[in-house]
Structure formats: structure tokens, C-alpha cells
Amino acid sequence: MSDKNEAIRLAKRIYDLDEKAYRASGSALGHVYTGDRKARIDEIIRCMETPEVRFNLRQQLALIGNMAHTIEDDDEREKVLGEYEDVIKDFHEFIDKNGGPSGIMDPIIASLNSLTLKNRMEKQHLIICISRSSASGGSHVGLELAEKLNIDYLDSRIIENMIKKLEVTEDIEKATSEIPESEGSSADIDEEILSFENTSKIRKFIHRKNRYHGLNYLDASFFRMTEIITALAKEQDFVIVGRAADRILTNNRIPHISIFITAPFESRITRVQKIRGCDRRTARKILKAADNIHARYYNYYTGLKWGDANNYDLCLNSASYGIDGCVKLIMNLLEPVK
Amino acid sequence: MSDKNEAIRLAKRIYDLDEKAYRASGSALGHVYTGDRKARIDEIIRCMETPEVRFNLRQQLALIGNMAHTIEDDDEREKVLGEYEDVIKDFHEFIDKNGGPSGIMDPIIASLNSLTLKNRMEKQHLIICISRSSASGGSHVGLELAEKLNIDYLDSRIIENMIKKLEVTEDIEKATSEIPESEGSSADIDEEILSFENTSKIRKFIHRKNRYHGLNYLDASFFRMTEIITALAKEQDFVIVGRAADRILTNNRIPHISIFITAPFESRITRVQKIRGCDRRTARKILKAADNIHARYYNYYTGLKWGDANNYDLCLNSASYGIDGCVKLIMNLLEPVK
Numbered sequence: 125m126s127d128k129n130e131a132i133r134l135a136k137r138i139y140d141l142d143e144k145a146y147r148a149s150g151s152a153l154g155h156v157y158t159g160d161r162k163a164r165i166d167e168i169i170r171c172m173e174t175p176e177v178r179f180n181l182r183q184q185l186a187l188i189g190n191m192a193h194t195i196e197d198d199d200e201r202e203k204v205l206g207e208y209e210d211v212i213k214d215f216h217e218f219i220d221k222n223g224g225p226s227g228i229m230d231p232i233i234a235s236l237n238s239l240t241l242k243n244r245m246e247k248q249h250l251i252i253c254i255s256r257s258s259a260s261g262g263s264h265v266g267l268e269l270a271e272k273l274n275i276d277y278l279d280s281r282i283i284e285n286m287i288k289k290l291e292v293t294e295d296i297e298k299a300t301s302e303i304p305e306s307e308g309s310s311a312d313i314d315e316e317i318l319s320f321e322n323t324s325k326i327r328k329f330i331h332r333k334n335r336y337h338g339l340n341y342l343d344a345s346f347f348r349m350t351e352i353i354t355a356l357a358k359e360q361d362f363v364i365v366g367r368a369a370d371r372i373l374t375n376n377r378i379p380h381i382s383i384f385i386t387a388p389f390e391s392r393i394t395r396v397q398k399i400r401g402c403d404r405r406t407a408r409k410i411l412k413a414a415d416n417i418h419a420r421y422y423n424y425y426t427g428l429k430w431g432d433a434n435n436y437d438l439c440l441n442s443a444s445y446g447i448d449g450c451v452k453l454i455m456n457l458l459e460p461v462k
Numbered sequence: 463m464s465d466k467n468e469a470i471r472l473a474k475r476i477y478d479l480d481e482k483a484y485r486a487s488g489s490a491l492g493h494v495y496t497g498d499r500k501a502r503i504d505e506i507i508r509c510m511e512t513p514e515v516r517f518n519l520r521q522q523l524a525l526i527g528n529m530a531h532t533i534e535d536d537d538e539r540e541k542v543l544g545e546y547e548d549v550i551k552d553f554h555e556f557i558d559k560n561g562g563p564s565g566i567m568d569p570i571i572a573s574l575n576s577l578t579l580k581n582r583m584e585k586q587h588l589i590i591c592i593s594r595s596s597a598s599g600g601s602h603v604g605l606e607l608a609e610k611l612n613i614d615y616l617d618s619r620i621i622e623n624m625i626k627k628l629e630v631t632e633d634i635e636k637a638t639s640e641i642p643e644s645e646g647s648s649a650d651i652d653e654e655i656l657s658f659e660n661t662s663k664i665r666k667f668i669h670r671k672n673r674y675h676g677l678n679y680l681d682a683s684f685f686r687m688t689e690i691i692t693a694l695a696k697e698q699d700f701v702i703v704g705r706a707a708d709r710i711l712t713n714n715r716i717p718h719i720s721i722f723i724t725a726p727f728e729s730r731i732t733r734v735q736k737i738r739g740c741d742r743r744t745a746r747k748i749l750k751a752a753d754n755i756h757a758r759y760y761n762y763y764t765g766l767k768w769g770d771a772n773n774y775d776l777c778l779n780s781a782s783y784g785i786d787g788c789v790k791l792i793m794n795l796l797e798p799v800k
Binding site: 177179182183186187190228229230233234257259260261263264267271277279281282285384386387388389391392394395399431433434435436437438439440441442443444445446447449453456457459 | 515517520521524525528550566567568571572595597598599601602605615617619620623722724725726727729730732733737769771772773774775776777778779780781782783784785787791794795797
């Protein structure tokens with residue numbers, strides 16, 4: 125049977141089932157479909173054939189099922205419900221043959237999400253970006269996750285350290301090349317600048333001169349982070365907390381999973397009180413300031429609203445699940461989707 | 463060994479490991495721990511014993527591990543990394559014995575979340591509340607989910623129908639009791655008011671008189687919904703889309719899972735265009751108006767910000783996963799947490 129004929133046949137069955145359920149239930153609300161039979165059947169066919177409006181039909185089917193359940197006579201109810209099950213089964217077969225649910229998946233966004241089925245088939249690194257509201261326990265979740273997955277954990281402090289290391293190395297190269305050979309062997313210089321105090325001095329000196337090409341410190345640091353994060357993402361798996369890493373990776377078209385961890389403000393105040401051992405008023409102030417810094421950083425470098433669910437693949441409420449619960453849920457998410 | 467002794471011993475090992483990794487790596491950044499050994503070890507012990515600040519220690523351990531990885535000599539690196547693994551193992555054992563990660567889980571919020579481990583042990587119904595931004599495909603997700611789980615699907619239209627049915631029944635009772643017996647047998651009246659047109663007239667009549675006890679239509683409808691949703695929740699499993707059901711259940715202390723489905727505004731505009739067959743400008747207008755209605759309804763009845771990740775157990779981006787992907791992820795979440 126052609127798909128068109130199949131659609132017509134099924135549409136008629138749906139229309140008639142509605143009529144039957146209505147008659148048998150004596151529904152006070154009347155049919156789902158009223159008025160001209162031909163017009164209604166055409167409407168059903170259009171709903172079946174157009175994934176974007178198919179939802180209406182499914183909702184109408186749910187209403188018919190609802191009505192069928194209220195039929196008082198046991199035999200009659202079983203009969204109508206049996207027909208209902210058949211129609212639903214055939215409807216699903218039709219949908220399977222004629223395209224899935226209407227698309228909201230965005231090809232670009234989806235191509236960057238490591239969890240989508242398509243991407244899971246390709247060889248790629250597992251990169252989980254965690255953003256979090258202050259005191260939500262998001263960093264904790266990231267660290268536990270990295271340990272459970274046995275992959276690297278990165279956060280601002282660790283990346284800052286990497287940047288410092290890179291700068292030290294570059295400083296060494298620069299200092300070495302700038303200093304006339306006669307002033308000393310490079311071995312001596314190496315030894316000198318590898319000691320912490322002197323390295324710091326050299327760094328300050330070179331920073332002042334030309335390090336940031338006119339950029340302020342934060343911008344320069346953001347550039348550095350972008351370099352490091354994208355370079356690492358090409359080489360290995362990791363969990364990274366903060367630093368708008370999700371956006372850095374998105375902008376560089378590197379697949380990853382972006383997760384936002386948060387908890388209601390009042391729950392987070394309670395946690396700040398525990399961490400700092402301070403009163404509620406002080407905790408509130410600290411939290412507001414901390415959230416503000418996160419938000420401004422994210423908004424400034426991404427142009428997006430920090431914590432807006434639209435910007436992440438998923439958001440988890442740590443007050444609902446706890447830190448361990450969040451970790452377990454994310455581990456569950458990483459299981460091959462059945 | 464007492465926990466205190468164990469903590470002291472482990473703290474010393476961590477301090478010494480840092481020293482060893484520093485010496486072997488010749489790190490340009492120096493130790494993680496500098497200055498007075500006794501004071502640093504006391505600090506490590508405090509971090510170990512206090513779940514709320516334990517994160518600092520774990521971060522420092524990550525830095526030490528990071529440093530150990532950069533040791534150039536192969537034998538030396540393996541040796542230090544081996545010790546590092548041992549320390550990490552013992553550290554985790556210590557944590558397991560002395561309480562888990564610092565709590566952000568809110569006892570009240572968590573007790574209402576059906577997915578938390580504690581609740582999964584108790585007999586209760588599976589209730590999934592889905593809120594969604596307009597055109598995100600959230601209703602679709604809810605419907606597919608209900609079908610996959612083989613449980614009831616509810617949304618505003620279906621609940622409105624239930625309300626109408628209830629009202630019709632009550633109207634019948636009321637009308638019957640108000641009409642003097644001499645005016646006709648109740649069988650006649652039943653027959654008359656069960657026909658759609660007359661029911662509608664009766665409903666209008668009674669509405670005008672005293673139906674809403676002075677409430678406006680929306681408020682009355684919200685009350686009715688609250689009644690229906692809480693009553694159903696005590697009896698059966700279901701997926702419910704919209705109607706601030708999550709808050710209704712929270713206020714009535716009924717465990718459930720609350721999920722917010724959304725997608726970036728631009729992705730949703732594209733979907734509205736497909737559904738309505740309109741231009742982008744019109745789609746944008748429609749979407750803004752629709753989001754606005756959702757937001758106002760939710761905010762008015764809950765006092766909370768609609769779509770704020772803090773108010774839900776989890777939020778999913780349908781542009782990242784698609785409708786099928788969202789359904790599969792939620793199904794994965796429902797798997798017993800390992």
C-alpha cells in the first residue's frame with residue numbers, strides 16, 4: 125500500500141474511532157472531531173504527513189484514548205480500547221516510515237554536542253564543560269566526574285598555572301635570545317630564571333614591555349586560555365570547570381558537552397555559611413558578589429546570558445541531586461543512548 | 463588507626479609528595495605548599511576533615527598530579543606517579559569513611575525529587591513534570607516519554623477536558639438538586655443536560671451564579687487543576703506538560719521530577735516558521751507572545767522566574783539533542799543510578 129493510501133486509511137480509522145468512543149462513552153464533551161467528515165479526515169491526513177503539526181494529532185489521539193477509558197460497559201470499553209491500541213500501533217509504524225518527530229534539533233548546535241548519536245560514532249575526545257553558579261558544588265561535580273572517568277580535570281587555577289608555565293618557557297626563550305651570548309652561557313640563565321623569584325621578576329619585566337600587544341590582562345588571559353583549551357581538546361579527554369570553555373569550544377567548532385550546575389539561591393547561601401562559617405547576611409553578600417563576577421566574565425566574553433538554560437546542553441540542580449547525584453546522573457547520560 | 467592519626471599521616475604524605483614532585487619536575491612554578499611545614503600540614507588536615515573546604519585539597523592534589531606528569535625522567539616520573547596514585551586512593555578511602563562531598567543537596571528539595579536514591583527505594587508514583595519554552599518541542603518530548611513509559615500523558619487541553627467533565631457532573635448534581643422534583647424526573651433532566659448544547663447553557667448559568675466563589679476564571683481554573691493534579695498524583699504515574707505542575711506538586715509535597723525543555727530563541731523561530739509556514743518576522747512575534755504567556759502564567763502562580771534553571775531538577779536543550787534525543791536522555795536518567 126502506498127504511503128498516501130495508508131495515510132487515508134489510517135485517518136478514516138482515527139475519525140471513526142473517535143465517533144465510536146464518543147457513542148460508547150456518552151461523553152458530555154462530544155467528539156474530538158466534529159463537523160464535515162471529509163474535511164476532518166483531510167485535516168488528520170495533513171497532520172500525519174507534516175511532522176511539524178503531527179503533535180496536534182497525537183494530542184487528539186490522547187483525548188480519544190481518554191474518552192475510551194471512561195466507557196462504562198466493560199465489554200464495550202475493552203473492544204474500543206483494543207481498536208485504539210491498534211490505531212496507535214499503526215500510527216507509530218506510519219511515523220517510523222515517514223520521518224520522526226518535528227525537528228527542533230539545530231544542525232550546528234547538535235553537531236557540537238558529543239552526546240548526539242551521530243557524533244558518538246565518530247572518533248573524538250570526551251570533553252565536558254561545566255559552568256556553575258557559585259557555591260552550587262559545580263566544581264566538586266567536575267572533579268569527581270574527572271576522577272570517575274579517569275580523565276584530566278581543568279579549572280581556572282590549573283589553566284592559570286599552565287599559562288604561567290608557557291610564559292616562563294617563552295620568557296626563557298625570549299630572554300635568552302635578547303641577551304648577548306657574551307653575557308653568559310644559556311645554561312646559567314636557565315638556572316637563574318628557573319628559580320621562582322627570578323622568573324617572576326623576568327615575567328614582570330617582559331610583561332611590561334610587550335607581552336599583551338596592547339590587551340588588558342583579562343583579555344590576554346582569555347586569549348591564552350582559548351589557545352590552551354582548544355589545543356588540549358584536540359589531544360585528550362578532560363572535564364573543564366568555568367572559563368566559558370563551552371563557548372570557546374563552540375566558537376572553535378570542537379564537540380563537547382556543556383553542563384550548567386546550579387541550586388536555588390537560598391540553598392547556596394546555606395552552603396556558603398558552612399564553607400565560610402559566617403552569618404547569613406554575610407553569606408548572601410559573598411554569594412551575590414561571586415555570582416556577579418561569574419556572570420560578568422561569561423557575558424563579556426560570550427555576549428550571552430550566564431546561566432540561561434538555552435546556552436547549555438543541560439542544567440542540573442545540585443540541591444535536588446546533591447554532588448554525588450549530579451555525578452551519577454552525568455555518568456548515566458554518558459552511557460550509550462539506547 | 464584512629465581517623466585523626468590517619469588524617470595526620472595522610473596530610474604528611476601529601477605535603478611530602480608535593481615536595482618530591484617539585485624537586486623531580488624542576489617545576490618553574492614551585493611547590494603547591496610553601497612555607498612552614500607544620501602550618502601547611504595542619505591546613506591539609508583541616509581540609510580533609512571539613513567536607514565544605516575539602517574541594518581545595520582535591521584541587522591541590524590535581525595540581526601535584528599535574529606537576530608529577532611533567533617529570534622528564536621516565537623512572538622518576540613513574541615512581542612519583544605511583545606514589546600519587548597511592549595517596550589519591552587513601553584519600554578517597556578517608557573521604558568514604560568520613561562523609562562524602564560537602565552538601566549542597568537541600569533536604570526539602572531533594573525529598574521531593576523522585577530520582578534521588580533515597581526516594582527510589584520508597585513506593586511512589588513516577589510523575590514527570592515538563593515545562594518548556596514555546597516551540598522547543600517540549601510537549602512532544604512529554605508525549606513520547608509517556609508513550610515509551612506506557613503511562614498517562616496530561617497537558618492543559620486534557621486537564622481542561624477533565625475539569626469540564628467534573629463541572630458537568632457537578633452541574634448535573636446541582637441542577638438536579640435545584641429543580642423541584644415535580645418539574646420532571648431526574649432521568650429526563652440527566653438526558654437533557656448530557657447533550658452538549660444544553661450542558662453548555664447550564665454551565666454558563668451556574669458559572670454566572672456562584673461557580674468561582676468570587677475568583678476570576680484563571681484563578682478558578684488553577685484551583686481546579688491543583689485539585690486534579692494532586693489527586694491524580696496520589697493514584698497513578700503520569701507525564702504532565704505545563705500548568706506549573708511542578709510547583710503545584712512541590713507545594714503539596716508530592717515527589718516528582720521537574721524538567722525544563724528549551725532551545726535557543728533562533729532555533730525556536732526556525733521551528734515556528736516550519737509549523738506556521740510564516741516568515742521569520744512573524745515567527746519571532748508569535749514566539750515572543752507565546753513565551754510571554756507562559757512566563758506570566760508561571761510567574762503569577764508560583765512567584766518564581768519561569769525557565770530559571772534553579773527552579774527545575776534539570777533542563778535540557780532540545781536544539782542539542784532533538785526530541786528523540788531528549789526522550790532517550792530522560793529514559794537514561796530514569797535507569798537505576800549506579
